Amino acid sequence: MAMKRALLIALALLVASPATASRERATELADPKPSVDAPRRIVVSLAESDPARANAVFSNVINIQEFYGPDRVELAIVLYGPGVRHVLKGDSQVAERVASLRAYDITFIACGNTLESMGRPHDDLLDGVEVVKNGLPEIVEKVLSGWVHLKP
Amino acid sequence: MAMKRALLIALALLVASPATASRERATELADPKPSVDAPRRIVVSLAESDPARANAVFSNVINIQEFYGPDRVELAIVLYGPGVRHVLKGDSQVAERVASLRAYDITFIACGNTLESMGRPHDDLLDGVEVVKNGLPEIVEKVLSGWVHLKP
Amino acid sequence: MAMKRALLIALALLVASPATASRERATELADPKPSVDAPRRIVVSLAESDPARANAVFSNVINIQEFYGPDRVELAIVLYGPGVRHVLKGDSQVAERVASLRAYDITFIACGNTLESMGRPHDDLLDGVEVVKNGLPEIVEKVLSGWVHLKP
Numbered sequence: 116m117a118m119k120r121a122l123l124i125a126l127a128l129l130v131a132s133p134a135t136a137s138r139e140r141a142t143e144l145a146d147p148k149p150s151v152d153a154p155r156r157i158v159v160s161l162a163e164s165d166p167a168r169a170n171a172v173f174s175n176v177i178n179i180q181e182f183y184g185p186d187r188v189e190l191a192i193v194l195y196g197p198g199v200r201h202v203l204k205g206d207s208q209v210a211e212r213v214a215s216l217r218a219y220d221i222t223f224i225a226c227g228n229t230l231e232s233m234g235r236p237h238d239d240l241l242d243g244v245e246v247v248k249n250g251l252p253e254i255v256e257k258v259l260s261g262w263v264h265l266k267p
Numbered sequence: 268m269a270m271k272r273a274l275l276i277a278l279a280l281l282v283a284s285p286a287t288a289s290r291e292r293a294t295e296l297a298d299p300k301p302s303v304d305a306p307r308r309i310v311v312s313l314a315e316s317d318p319a320r321a322n323a324v325f326s327n328v329i330n331i332q333e334f335y336g337p338d339r340v341e342l343a344i345v346l347y348g349p350g351v352r353h354v355l356k357g358d359s360q361v362a363e364r365v366a367s368l369r370a371y372d373i374t375f376i377a378c379g380n381t382l383e384s385m386g387r388p389h390d391d392l393l394d395g396v397e398v399v400k401n402g403l404p405e406i407v408e409k410v411l412s413g414w415v416h417l418k419p
Numbered sequence: 420m421a422m423k424r425a426l427l428i429a430l431a432l433l434v435a436s437p438a439t440a441s442r443e444r445a446t447e448l449a450d451p452k453p454s455v456d457a458p459r460r461i462v463v464s465l466a467e468s469d470p471a472r473a474n475a476v477f478s479n480v481i482n483i484q485e486f487y488g489p490d491r492v493e494l495a496i497v498l499y500g501p502g503v504r505h506v507l508k509g510d511s512q513v514a515e516r517v518a519s520l521r522a523y524d525i526t527f528i529a530c531g532n533t534l535e536s537m538g539r540p541h542d543d544l545l546d547g548v549e550v551v552k553n554g555l556p557e558i559v560e561k562v563l564s565g566w567v568h569l570k571p
Contacts (some may be wrong), residue, residue, distance in 0.1 A: 138389045139379050139398045145411035157407060160492060162571065166291045172350065175403055179379050196475065196571070227443050228482050237442045246443045251479055252486045255461060255567045258448035263407045266418060267314065267348070290541045291531050291550045297563035309559060323500065327555055330532050395467045415559045418570060419466065419500070 141259030149187040152205075156189045156262040158254055164197035166208040173212055175222055175267045185220065191257070192216075195226035202244045203235060210241055217243050226250030293333075301339040308341045308414040310375070310406055316349035318360040325364055327419040328373055337372065344368075347378035347402030354396045355387060362393055369395050378402030446486075454492040460493045460566040462558055468501035470512040477516055479571040480525055489524065495561070496520075499530035499554030506548045507539060514545055521547050530554030 149155040157179060161172050176190055200206040202225050204212060213223060223244040230237065230246065237246050247253045258264050301307040309331060313324050327335050328342055352358040354365060354377050365375060375396040382389065382398065399405045410416050453459040461483060465476050495540055504510040506517060506529050517527060527548045534541065534550065539549050551557045562568050 137398070138392070138401060142399045142401070142405045142408050143412070145408045155407065155411075175348075178401055179403050179407075182401045196479075206440075210426060240442070246441070247446045248443060249446070249482055249486045251483050251571060253446045254569065255459065255483075256446050256449045258567050260447070263410050265403060265406065267403060275471045289546075289550070290544070293551060294551045294553070294560050295564070297560045307559065307563075307571065327500075330553055331555050334553045338539075415562050417555060419555060 126214075132138050149183050151186045154187050155183055156191075156257070156260075158191045158193060158257045158262045158264050160193045160195070160250070160254060160264065160266045161198040161201065162194075162196045162266075164200050166201070169198075169201045169209045170212065172267055173209070173216055175265075176216065177219070180219060180221070180246055189222075190220075191222040191224055191262075193224045193226070193250045194221045199225050199233070200231045202241050204239050206243055207241060213241055224250065224253060226253075284408045301335050301398045303338045306339050307335055308343075308409070308412075310343045310345060310409045310414045310416050312345045312347070312402070312406060312416065312418045313350040313353065314346075314348045314418075316352050316354070321353045321361045322364065322407075324419055325368055326363070327417075329371070330367065331372070332371065340371075341374075343374040343376055343414075345376045345378070345406055347381050351377050351381045351385070354393050356391050356393055359393060364391055365396075376402065376405060378405075451488050455490045458491050458493045459487055460495075460561070460564075462495045462497060462561045462566045462568050464497045464499070464554070464558060464568065464570045465502040465505065466498075466500045466570075468504050470505070471506045472501075473513045474516065476492045476571055477513070477520055479569075480520065481523070484523060484525070493526075494524075495526040495528055495566075497528045497530070497558055499533050503529050503533045503537070506545050508543050508545055511545060517545055517548075528554065528557060530557075 147153055159172060159176055161169060163169075172192070175191065180188055180190060194202055201209050202223055204210070207213065217223065223241075225240055225244055225246050226249060227237075227246045228249045240246065254264055287329060298310075299305055311324060311328055313321060323346070328344065332340055346354055353361050354375055356362070359365065369375065375393075377392055377396055377398050378401060379389075379398045380401045392398065406416055451457055463476060465473060465479055476496070482495065484494060485493055498506055504526055505513050508514070511517065521527065527545075529544055529548055529550050530553060531541075531550045532553045544550065558568055
């Protein structure tokens with residue numbers, strides 16, 4: 116009997132604790148809800164050369180993927196201006212992290228305009244990094260195709 | 268007669284002065300116009316820890332509210348990364364200002380992910396601050412629901 | 420015969436070189452495609468006082484115009500907060516560049532709110548710079564009218 120009572124108390128504590136410890140409310144998902152067939156599409160831009168900043172942005176991207184689930188979100192990172200250094204062989208201090216994010220199906224897109232102005236050939240890019248003529252119009256066209264743009 | 272002439276001149280100056288002193292043109296409102304039933308919905312993000320930056324963003328928000336009128340705009344501030352400090356008891360240097368904005372019906376939403384990585388419980392948040400699991404998807408879903416996102 | 424072979428090799432190299440030197444893929448344009456009748460409309464914001472930053476943003480804008488072609492894109496730069504200095508006579512260190520961009524049909528829009536808080540009359544603005552009551556709602560209304568907002 117004492118056992119049963121202790122169990123009931125433990126159970127009550129378990130149920131009550133989220134309410135007292137957490138105020139968290141769920142984010143209301145917009146319609147149509149993200150699904151495997153129609154994943155959320157999010158384009159993130161990175162324009163600064165600081166590796167700490169790159170790492171922060173990469174963590175944001177991974178957290179977004181965790182939130183939706185990898186099958187329900189498509190993520191692309193557009194790098195332009197000083198931000199392209201993070202995807203340049205030799206220059207990048209976050210090359211391993213880029214490879215790790217690529218393994219999680221995160222797409223990296225570098226600005227060709229920036230590379231040209233730096234005099235860097237496309238072959239200097241890390242493996243699997245895409246190049247477009249100009250990074251900003253890539254973002255604009257993605258937004259007009261339904262992607263949401265974040266510059267975290 | 269001299270009186271009448273002086274009055275006319277004064278009147279002419281009154282009419283002319285806005286044209287010479289100001290070039291201001293009105294912002295063209297998009298359709299549907301903001302109304303009490305369908306207010307503009309604007310989500311502002313704050314990701315930096317600098318109190319001066321927080322104060323600048325808060326001023327932006329108040330100015331936006333003034334522009335539309337409090338009944339015709341709904342404003343939410345999402346705080347994530349180093350920006351959450353502004354809504355943390357003890358850490359915040361702008362706690363009074365947060366309370367004042369809350370009194371003006373501005374909503375504050377903190378990123379639960381950030382709090383977790385800082386090891387801070389939700390109870391450390393200032394009164395009335397909401398928490399979601401992750402700040403960035405909250406912004407994404409708001410944008411897909413018709414909110415406009417600004418990172419001023 | 421040796422001549423013909425040399426020519427064929429030269430031709431093969433010419434054809435092959437773009438494939439080895441460049442990974443560039445074309446940016447997929449959203450529907451409706453930008454045209455003279457329905458140009459892309461892009462609003463860029465500038466809120467920092469650093470002239471180097473202003474120059475970087477101006478280069479971004481020019482590159483965007485080059486990408487679409489001047490007839491297929493409408494570009495406006497909204498300046499607010501410390502960013503308004505770039506369009507103030509006397510204060511601006513980039514006045515010639517502003518004039519040059521204006522000659523390329525780039526529109527400059529200053530935040531009246533900021534000018535007021537600085538105690539600066541509208542006549543202090545560089546030639547041809549527009550003023551609105553508040554810069555941020557100008558951006559919001561443009562976004563709701565189909566413009567894409569970038570803060571590069």
